[in-house]
Each structure stands twice: as C-alpha cells, then as structure tokens.
Amino acid sequence: MASTYSQIMAEKSSIFDMIGPVMIGPSSSHTAGVVRIARAALKLLGDIPEEAEITFYNSFARTYEGHSSDRAVIGGLMDFKTDDKRIKNSLDLAGEFGLSYKFKSVGNASTMHPNTIRLVLKKGEKQIEVLGESKGGGIINIAEVNGFKADFTANLHTLIIFADDVKGSIAFIANILAHDECNIATMSVSRKGKNDLACQVIEMDSGIKGVTLAYLESLSWVKQIIYIPDIDK
Amino acid sequence: MSFLFESFADWKKHAEEKNISLHEVVLEYEREQKGRNKEQIMEGLARAWEVMKDAVHTGLTEEMTSRSGMINNGAKKVYNYPTPVLSKEFQNLISRALAAKEVNSCMGRVVAAPTAGASGIMPGVLVTLQEIHKIDDQKILEAMLLAAGIALIMEQRASISGAVGGCQAETGTAAAMGSGAIVYCLGGNTDQIFNAVAITVQCMLGLVCDPVAGLVEIPCVVRNASAAAIANSSAQIGLANVSSVIPVDEVIEAMGEIGASMETRYKETALGGLAATKTGQAIAKRVLIRDIEILPDEKS
Ligand code: SF4
Numbered sequence: 001m002a003s004t005y006s007q008i009m010a011e012k013s014s015i016f017d018m019i020g021p022v023m024i025g026p027s028s029s030h031t032a033g034v035v036r037i038a039r040a041a042l043k044l045l046g047d048i049p050e051e052a053e054i055t056f057y058n059s060f061a062r063t064y065e066g067h068s069s070d071r072a073v074i075g076g077l078m079d080f081k082t083d084d085k086r087i088k089n090s091l092d093l094a095g096e097f098g099l100s101y102k103f104k105s106v107g108n109a110s111t112m113h114p115n116t117i118r119l120v121l122k123k124g125e126k127q128i129e130v131l132g133e134s135k136g137g138g139i140i141n142i143a144e145v146n147g148f149k150a151d152f153t154a155n156l157h158t159l160i161i162f163a164d165d166v167k168g169s170i171a172f173i174a175n176i177l178a179h180d181e182c183n184i185a186t187m188s189v190s191r192k193g194k195n196d197l198a199c200q201v202i203e204m205d206s207g208i209k210g211v212t213l214a215y216l217e218s219l220s221w222v223k224q225i226i227y228i229p230d231i232d233k
Numbered sequence: 234m235s236f237l238f239e240s241f242a243d244w245k246k247h248a249e250e251k252n253i254s255l256h257e258v259v260l261e262y263e264r265e266q267k268g269r270n271k272e273q274i275m276e277g278l279a280r281a282w283e284v285m286k287d288a289v290h291t292g293l294t295e296e297m298t299s300r301s302g303m304i305n306n307g308a309k310k311v312y313n314y315p316t317p318v319l320s321k322e323f324q325n326l327i328s329r330a331l332a333a334k335e336v337n338s339c340m341g342r343v344v345a346a347p348t349a350g351a352s353g354i355m356p357g358v359l360v361t362l363q364e365i366h367k368i369d370d371q372k373i374l375e376a377m378l379l380a381a382g383i384a385l386i387m388e389q390r391a392s393i394s395g396a397v398g399g400c401q402a403e404t405g406t407a408a409a410m411g412s413g414a415i416v417y418c419l420g421g422n423t424d425q426i427f428n429a430v431a432i433t434v435q436c437m438l439g440l441v442c443d444p445v446a447g448l449v450e451i452p453c454v455v456r457n458a459s460a461a462a463i464a465n466s467s468a469q470i471g472l473a474n475v476s477s478v479i480p481v482d483e484v485i486e487a488m489g490e491i492g493a494s495m496e497t498r499y500k501e502t503a504l505g506g507l508a509a510t511k512t513g514q515a516i517a518k519r520v521l522i523r524d525i526e527i528l529p530d531e532k533s
C-alpha cells in the first residue's frame with residue numbers, strides 16, 4: 001500500500017505553506033481540513049446531499065463546536081471552499097441548499113486517527129459513506145469509501161474504480177491511463193472479501209480525458225467509477 | 234539545483250555566490266521546486282497581503298466575539314484606548330496583531346503565517362511598518378518572500394507547529410519572519426537580518442502551547458500581540474548591528490532541541506499550563522461537548 005501522506009510530507013514545502021493558505025479560521029486541522037474532507041465527500045456523492053449524518057470521533061468529538069468544525073463540514077458539503085466567508089454562517093444557510101444534517105460524537109475509538117469524521121450522505125437514490133482524517137495544516141486522508149480502504153489525500157486528481165476482481169485488471173487500467181498521458185502518483189487496491197468487488201484508488205498528477213473515463217466505464221467488469229478532480233478548485 | 238533552505242549560513246553563501254539578494258533565492262526555490270513562474274508567485278503573495286490587510290481592518294471594525302465568548306472585541310478596545318503606553322504607533326501595532334488574530338478566532342478569513350494560530354503577527358507587523366516608514370507594496374512583497382524563506386528553514390530545522398514544537402514553534406516562527414521582514418524593509422543587510430531573526434527566537438524559546446479548552450483563543454490572541462512586539466524589539470537590536478552571539482542556525486537548533494524534549498501536555502493537548510488551571514478547566518467544561526457516546530476500550 002502506497003502511503004500518500006508520507007509522500008506529501010517528504011515533498012518540499014511551498015512558500016505558500018509558510019505564508020498561506022488563505023483560510024477561514026480558527027484552525028487548519030479543525031476548519032480547513034474539515035472543509036476539504038467534506039468537499040471530497042461531496043465530490044464522491046456527486047451532488048449537494050439532502051441528508052447528512054456526521055459523526056465526530058475522538059478529539060473532534062468534544063471540540064467540534066468550539067472549533068466550529070460543524071460549520072466547516074456543512075460549508076464543505078455545500079461546495080464552499082476553505083476560504084469562503086459564508087462558512088461562518090453555513091448552519092443557517094443549509095436550509096436554502098436543501099440540506100438537513102445531524103451530528104454525533106463518539107469518543108474512545110482507539111483504532112482511529114484522533115481527528116476523524118464519518119459522513120453518511122444521501123441524495124435521492126444515491127448514498128455514500130466516507131471516513132476522513134484531518135492530519136493538520138489542512139492535509140487530509142480519505143481513509144475509507146463505502147467501507148473500502150481508500151487512503152487518498154485528494155490533493156491530486158483521484159480515480160476510484162469499483163470493479164469485479166478480474167485478473168490483470170490493475171495493469172490494464174494503468175496502461176490505459178498511461179495512454180492518456182496521466183502520470184500515476186499512487187495506486188492501491190482493496191477488497192472486502194475474497195471474490196468480492198475490488199476498490200482501486202488511483203491518484204494522478206493531471207486530469208483524465210472524458211473519453212478515457214467513458215471507455216473505462218464501458219468495461220463489463222467495471223461496476224462504478226468516481227472521478228474526483230482537484231477538490232480545491 | 235535550487236538552494237533547499239536547510240540553513241541560514243548556506244542561504245547567505247548561496248546569495249553571495251550568485252550575487253542575488255536573499256528574497257530572490259526564495260523566488261528561485263519556489264520556481265524550481267513548485268514549477269510556479271515569478272508572476273504567479275508575486276500574485277499569490279499580493280493576494281496574501283490583501284487578505285492580511287483586510288483581516289486587520291475587519292478585526293478593528295466588525296463585531297468580534299468567539300463562540301466560546303473568551304474573545305470579545307479586545308482589539309478595538311486597545312485601538313481606541315485614550316492612553317498610549319509608548320506611542321500611538323505601538324498601540325496600533327498591538328491592536329492590529331490582536332485584530333487579525335481575533336478574526337481568525339471568530340471564523341473570518343486570514344492567512345496562516347506560518348499557521349492559523351499565529352495569523353495576527355505578520356499582518357500587525359507589516360501594516361504598521363508600511364504605515365510608519367511609507368514602504369511600497371513591492372518591497373512588502375519582497376519582505377514576505379524573505380519571511381517565507383526564514384520559515385522554510387525553521388520548519389526543517391525545528392518546527393512551525395504547536396503540536397510538534399510548542400508555541401515557540403508557531404508564534405516564535407511568525408515573530409522571526411516579521412523581524413526579518415522589518416530589517417529588510419529598513420535597508421538592513423544579511424547579517425543584520427539574521428541577527429534580528431536569531432534575537433527574536435532567543436526571546437521566544439521555551440514557550441509552551443497550552444490553549445484553554447483546546448481552542449485557539451487564550452492565550453493565542455495575546456501571544457500574537459507579544460510576538461509582534463518582540464519582532465519589533467529584536468529588529469531594533471539587530472538593525473543596530475548588535476550581535477546575537479549565538480549564530481542564527483544554532484539558535485534554531487536550540488529551538489528544535491527544546492521542542493523535542495517538551496512534554497506532550499505542552500503541545501496543543503490542552504492538558505498542561507493555562508489549560509490545566511482551575512479556571513481553564515472550568516471553561517473547558519462549559520464549552521466542550523459532553524453528549525458523547527464512549528466506545529468500550531478495545532483490547533487487541
Ligand atoms: S498556544 Fe498553541 S494554539 Fe495557541 S498560538 Fe501558541 S501554538 Fe498556537
């Protein structure tokens with residue numbers, strides 16, 4: 001399993017990590033990071049949800065109100081960016097966006113990262129469950145998607161492919177992306193059980209062409225593809 | 234290969250060898266490491282500068298009460314108080330640093346510099362510097378580049394995060410950035426700039442991170458004011474060629490050593506210092522969520 005987080009950390013910092021980011025306060029891990037987790041979840045669902053159930057774990061469980069992580073998460077779900085001044089009033093604005101939400105706190109989840117959020121989002125028939133970790137400085141890790149281990153940072157362009165566990169499928173997909181001149185930064189596969197669906201998470205340095213995406217979707221063994229372009233744009 | 238900001242001594246050497254100024258070395262680094270061109274970089278800095286000025290203005294004009302109630306329009310009170318302790322300029326400096334940081338605590342828009350907790354220091358320092366000395370925007374942006382270079386080294390040799398190195402890492406780094414920026418804008422050379430940075434860090438060493446209830450409010454807001462003051466006092470000393478005696482790289486090393494040996498209760502955990510006081514605990518009880526489902530301990 002590629003550890004995307006350690007790669008990010010090993011990379012040289014930008015001067016805009018020293019003077020920046022421009023963000024809504026108070027804290028990069030409790031506000032900016034949380035907005036980004038919510039934005040990643042929003043892109044996974046594909047739409048602003050009608051219903052959102054949000055669970056704050058561990059250190060987040062007690063402090064989410066004090067740090068306004070509740071406003072951050074709702075703002076992110078309404079597609080507000082990390083520097084959007086409306087985040088402050090996001091709870092009041094949720095009605096206008098047709099979003100109803102519920103918060104829950106759970107402590108002592110010892111296997112989880114201290115700052116973890118679970119989002120269960122619904123829009124019509126669509127539903128998605130995302131587990132996100134806020135790592136500090138606005139850096140995030142999407143640990144799980146629909147119960148599959150995912151582990152991506154959403155800093156890059158991310159492709160999530162749910163597919164039958166066919167032999168050679170990974171090499172096949174890598175090959176197609178190479179033809180689209182996509183540079184793959186990280187790639188990981190997880191499955192829940194033997195012969196079950198496999199979840200492939202591919203992080204790419206650049207975006208993918210519509211035709212390539214359509215071709216991948218047309219493959220018989222591919223069940224679902226979610227493409228998340230840069231979440232900060 | 235661009236210079237990688239691993240030490241102040243090498244920064245100086247590199248600049249001298251290439252016959253460019255310190256901030257141009259930072260520009261070269263960002264271009265080569267991040268593939269941004271000069272125009273994009275200057276644009277990014279100009280935007281950050283606008284947000285900083287806007288934060289100062291917002292904090293001095295709009296209602297600033299945090300959700301916990303601990304922050305309650307302090308900057309405006311300081312700004313408007315009839316008796317300046319030293320001078321009107323000093324009063325402005327302090328209230329501006331408070332103002333931008335209060336905006337951060339009250340969910341307004343700020344620039345993390347280097348972190349959100351320290352987001353009042355650079356705005357307070359730079360706005361006041363520009364006003365007193367009529368520094369043009371171009372020079373301010375160059376000073377910001379220089380400040381980013383200072384932070385890049387401190388991040389690698391010590392830390393810029395309270396959770397890792399205590400408050401010295403956060404507000405200390407911001408003060409060092411501000412001090413270097415001041416001396417640069419007032420025409421100081423490399424040695425004068427590095428002296429000011431070293432002296433600033435000497436004054437900030439050992440500061441622990443102990444925010445009440447874990448919120449970035451008390452003591453964070455007032456520490457932004459004190460760090461802005463120290464940035465100025467150290468700039469005054471450094472500018473006059475008074476030596477820090479211990480060279481800047483060694484001072485940063487000391488900061489890293491102190492940060493590494495600091496106990497975890499002093500690293501943003503809200504378990505020690507001010508957070509652990511009687512009143513700090515009572516506030517925590519009031520503002521933290523108590524309706525929590527606690528999972529049984531997992532035995533593995
Ligand atoms: S006390 Fe901690 S949270 Fe507050 S400014 Fe200092 S380092 Fe940041």
